Amino acid sequence: METMVDDIGVVVVEALKAAGYAESTIGQCRKSIRILALLARKQGGLYTPGLGAEFALMTTRPRTGMFSAQRRFDYGRLATLFDSYVSTGRVSLAMRSRGGGVAVPQCADFVALWGAWSGDMERRGLATATRNAYGRAAGECLLFLEASGITSLEAAGGITVFGYLESLRGRWAPSALWTVVLNFLPFLTFVQRQDLLDALKMAHARRWHQLVRLLExxxxxxxxxxxxxxxxxxxxxxxxxxxxxxxxxxxxxxxxxxxxxxxxxxxxxxxxxxxxxxxxxxxxxxxxxxxxxxxxxxxxxxxxxxxxxxxxxxxxxxxxxxxxxxxxxxxxxxxxxxxx
Structure with a gap:
C-alpha cells in the first residue's frame, strides 16, 4: 500500500475519476494535493494521519490572514480521503454531514483524555450527532491547547478558555458562539474543571432568537x-x-x-x-x-x-x-x- 503523499494522491484522483466527479473538482483536488505534498516535505513526503490533521487546520489564507471556508472544506475533505486509504487500503468517497469528522489531538495526555471522553459518551448511549458535536468542541479546544504549547489540561486556566473562544471568532458569527459553549460544557463537566466552567460561563455567549416570518x-x-x-x-x-x-x-x-x-x-x-x-x-x-x-x-x-x-x-x-x-x-x- 502506498504511503507517500504523491502516490496516495494518484490513487485518490483515480478514485474520483472512476466515480464520475467533474473535472473542475478533480483539478481542485490536484491543487490541494500539491500543497499537501509541500507540507509533507518536512517528513520526507510520507503521509500520516497527524500530517493530515495539521493540513486540515490550514484554513487561513496566507496573503490575507482571513479564514477561508473553501480551504477548510477542500483540505479537510482531502485529509479524510487520505486517511481512509491509509486505514483501509481503499479511498472512501462516502459523504459526511456538514461539519462532520473530528480532528483529534496528538500528545499522550490529550489522546488519553480524548479516548476517555469518547468512551463515556458511547457508554451513556448518546446519539451519533450529539457525540460528534460534543467531540468536535472538545477536540478543537485540545488542538488549540496543543498549538499554544499546552500538553496537559492541568496547565490550562480560565484565560485559556477565553483564548479558545477568541480563536473561533474568525469562523463563527457572534450569534452562533453559543453553540460552541453549549457543546463544550459537557466535556468540562466530565473532566471536573469547575474553574474552566466558570470561565466559559463568563464569556456570555448567548443565543439570539429571530422571529420567523410566515408567507402570505x-x-x-x-x-x-x-x-x-x-x-x-x-x-x-x-x-x-x-x-x-x-x-x-x-x-x-x-x-x-x-x-x-x-x-x-x-x-x-x-x-x-x-x-x-x-x-x-x-x-x-x-x-x-x-x-x-x-x-x-x-x-x-x-x-x-x-x-x-x-x-x-x-x-x-x-x-x-x-x-x-x-x-x-x-x-x-x-x-x-x-x-x-
Missing amino acids: ESDEQLVIRACTRGDVPARDAAITLLALVTGLRACDIIALRLTDIDWRSSTLGIVQQKTGNPLTLPLPAVILGKLADYVLGDRPVSDVENVFLRAVAPHLALVDHSSIYSTTRRTFSLNPPGDL
Missing part, C-alpha cells in the same frame, strides 16, 4: 407557480413543495424513501425522524406530479432508496439540513416572495 397566501402562490411552470428543476420543485405544502421537516424530506410514497392513493407514510411517530400525509396533485417528474425523468440511476439524491457524483442521499435549505433558497431566489 399570495407569496405561497408565487412559489407554487415557479415550481410548476418549469423554472425550477423537478427535484428542487418537489423538495420546495413538500416543505411548503406539507410542512415536513428537513430531516424527514432527506430520509424520505421511494417505498414511502403510495402512488395509487396519493399519500406518503413515514416515521418522523425527530419524534419517532408514524405519519401519513395526502399528496396534492401538484406535489405528486413533481415527484413523478423527478423519479421518472431526472433522478440519477442508483441503488440508494432515498427519494432525493445529490445532482452531481457521487449520487448519494442528501446528508443534512443545509441541503434542503439551499434548495428552497434557490427556488425562492427565482421568484422572491414579497421582500423576504
Whole structure:
C-alpha cells in the first residue's frame, strides 16, 4: 500500500475519476494535493494521519490572514480521503454531514483524555450527532491547547478558555458562539474543571432568537407557480413543495424513501425522524406530479432508496439540513416572495 503523499494522491484522483466527479473538482483536488505534498516535505513526503490533521487546520489564507471556508472544506475533505486509504487500503468517497469528522489531538495526555471522553459518551448511549458535536468542541479546544504549547489540561486556566473562544471568532458569527459553549460544557463537566466552567460561563455567549416570518397566501402562490411552470428543476420543485405544502421537516424530506410514497392513493407514510411517530400525509396533485417528474425523468440511476439524491457524483442521499435549505433558497431566489 502506498504511503507517500504523491502516490496516495494518484490513487485518490483515480478514485474520483472512476466515480464520475467533474473535472473542475478533480483539478481542485490536484491543487490541494500539491500543497499537501509541500507540507509533507518536512517528513520526507510520507503521509500520516497527524500530517493530515495539521493540513486540515490550514484554513487561513496566507496573503490575507482571513479564514477561508473553501480551504477548510477542500483540505479537510482531502485529509479524510487520505486517511481512509491509509486505514483501509481503499479511498472512501462516502459523504459526511456538514461539519462532520473530528480532528483529534496528538500528545499522550490529550489522546488519553480524548479516548476517555469518547468512551463515556458511547457508554451513556448518546446519539451519533450529539457525540460528534460534543467531540468536535472538545477536540478543537485540545488542538488549540496543543498549538499554544499546552500538553496537559492541568496547565490550562480560565484565560485559556477565553483564548479558545477568541480563536473561533474568525469562523463563527457572534450569534452562533453559543453553540460552541453549549457543546463544550459537557466535556468540562466530565473532566471536573469547575474553574474552566466558570470561565466559559463568563464569556456570555448567548443565543439570539429571530422571529420567523410566515408567507402570505399570495407569496405561497408565487412559489407554487415557479415550481410548476418549469423554472425550477423537478427535484428542487418537489423538495420546495413538500416543505411548503406539507410542512415536513428537513430531516424527514432527506430520509424520505421511494417505498414511502403510495402512488395509487396519493399519500406518503413515514416515521418522523425527530419524534419517532408514524405519519401519513395526502399528496396534492401538484406535489405528486413533481415527484413523478423527478423519479421518472431526472433522478440519477442508483441503488440508494432515498427519494432525493445529490445532482452531481457521487449520487448519494442528501446528508443534512443545509441541503434542503439551499434548495428552497434557490427556488425562492427565482421568484422572491414579497421582500423576504
